[in-house]
Amino acid sequence: MMSSAWSWFVIIGTVVSLVAMLWLLFANRTTGGEEKTTGHTWDGIEELDSPLPMWWVWGFVITIVFAAIYLVYYPGLGNVEGVGNWSSQGQHDAEIAxxxxxxxxxxxxxxxLSEAELIADRSAMQVGRRLFLNNCATCHGIGATGSFGFPDLTDAEWIWGDxxxxxxxxxMNGRQAVMAPWGAALGDQGVTEVATYVRSLAGLEHDADVAEAGKARFNIFCVACHGADGKGNPMLGAPNLTNDLWLYGSSIEEISFTVRNGRSGYMPAFNDLLSEQQVHILAGYVRSLSAE
Ligand code: HEC
Ligand code: HEC
Incomplete structure (x- = not known):
């Protein structure tokens, strides 16, 4: 809303210019009678001063009358709301409703519907896909296959529980993963050893002696979250390290980077943006992607 001084400025400016246009139209109008000239001549051609055709004058009057009616009905004169009570916010709310x-x-x-019923229901899956494309695809990708740091929702691993x-x-509530940095505690050598052990857990090519040294450290520093078998803990969002599905890459450099510097993946909460029913349908859609 404008301050009332600006509001009056707009009201006065608008009304005065409408009245001024009417005055201009009638004050300068020449009426019928014999044909007048302006007195200018060029090369023998005289400039006439004929009256405006009446349809043209009335056209002008109608637009001014229209403006007046419009300004009474719709908001336009400063802060005056208009007798029609129309507002863009009101129209928006009505359309949403x-x-x-x-x-x-x-x-x-x-x-x-239950999870199984949702997955079997064609319109549920269509609504779910639409919601997914609008809200989730920016991070998880159109096909929900994720990318570096954003989990693939079509694979077999559910970091936060399946x-x-x-x-x-x-x-609904989002998730905040916390993997602390271990570089200071482990040192460069320790990081390499433990990262090598992680690769061995996933069945990737590794040096067995280095992995063996890493295992001892893993059992001290990592088991609390990733478990003695390395299979992770969905309560903490600690990923399973044995299945060769990676959020942050599987090369020795990438794993070492994760261990040295930590990671803190963040999934935003959607309970303010989506209704409980929409979340329910989306959960069914997301589950269907890996159930297929
Ligand atoms: C406090 C619990 C906790 C401890 C202790 C912990 N981690 Fe993690 N780790 C996590 C969480 C949570 C994630 C997921 C981080 C994310 O999603 O951003 C993770 C992620 C990882 C990843 C990345 C997996 C992927 O898919 O890319 C690796 C590798 C890893 N941890 C190895 C280790 C190693 C090795 C140690 C011991 C030195 C360790 N973690 C100790 C909680 C922990
Ligand atoms: C701003 C980016 C972003 C958006 C938008 C987003 N997510 Fe996520 N999502 C993430 C990240 C990052 C994680 C992983 C968090 C972690 O490191 O554990 C995640 C994790 C998840 C998980 C857990 C996966 C698992 O393996 O347990 C699901 C399910 C999920 N998102 C679904 C959705 C859905 C459905 C939407 C849309 C309503 C959505 N996400 C929107 C970033 C996003």
């Missing part, structure tokens, strides 16, 4: 009314029955139906409610909780 109409949209919600239209989709409410669909969301009510889909929001009550049951339907865990996936729902991930979307």
């Amino acid at each position: 109409a949209h919600e009314d239209r989709f409410a029955p669909l969301y009510d139906r889909l929001g009550a 049951d339907f409610n865990a996936v729902k909780a991930t979307i």
Whole structure:
């Protein structure tokens, strides 16, 4: 909203210019009678001063009257709201409400389905895909296959738990992974050893002696979160290190970087942006991607 001084400035400016246009139109109008000339002549051609055609004058009057009616009905004169009570916010709200009314029955139906029913329901999967493309594809990719630091949602690993409610909780509340940096505690040699051991867990090519040295360190520093077998812990979002599915790459350099500097992947919460039903449908869609 404008301050009232600006509002009055706009009101006065608008009304005065409308009145001035009417005055200009009638004050300068020449009327019928004999043909007048302006008195100018060039090369024998005289400039006439004929009256404006009446349709043209009335056209002008109509536009001014239209402007007056418009300004009474719609907001336009400073802060005056207009008798029609129209506002762009109001129109927006009405459109949203109409949209919600239209989709409410669909969301009510889909929001009550179980995971298996959602996956079997064509419209649930269509709505889920649409929601995914609008909200999730920027990070997880159009095909949900992720990229460096953003998990692939179509693979077999569920870092934060694979049951339907865990996936729902991930979307609703977001997730903050915390893998502390271990460079200072392990030193360069220790980092290399433990990273080599991690590669051995995943069945990747490695030096067995170095891995053996790394195992001892792993059992001290890493088991609390990744488990004695390296299979991870969904409560902490600590990934399974034995399955050759990687968030941050599997080369010795990449694993060493993760161990030395730590990682803190962040999945934003969607409970403010999406309804509970939308999250429910999305969870079904996301689960369907790896269930296929
Ligand atoms: C406090 C719990 C915790 C401890 C202790 C911990 N990690 Fe992690 N680790 C995590 C979490 C959580 C992630 C996931 C980070 C993310 O998603 O950003 C992770 C990620 C990783 C990754 C990346 C996996 C991938 O898919 O790219 C590797 C490798 C790893 N940790 C190795 C280790 C090693 C080796 C140690 C011991 C030196 C260790 N971690 C200690 C919690 C821990
Ligand atoms: C700003 C980027 C971003 C957006 C947008 C985003 N995510 Fe994520 N998501 C992440 C990151 C990063 C992680 C991994 C967090 C970690 O390191 O553990 C994640 C993790 C997940 C997981 C857990 C995967 C697992 O293996 O357990 C699911 C499920 C998920 N996201 C679904 C979604 C859905 C559905 C949406 C859309 C509503 C979405 N994400 C939007 C970044 C994003």
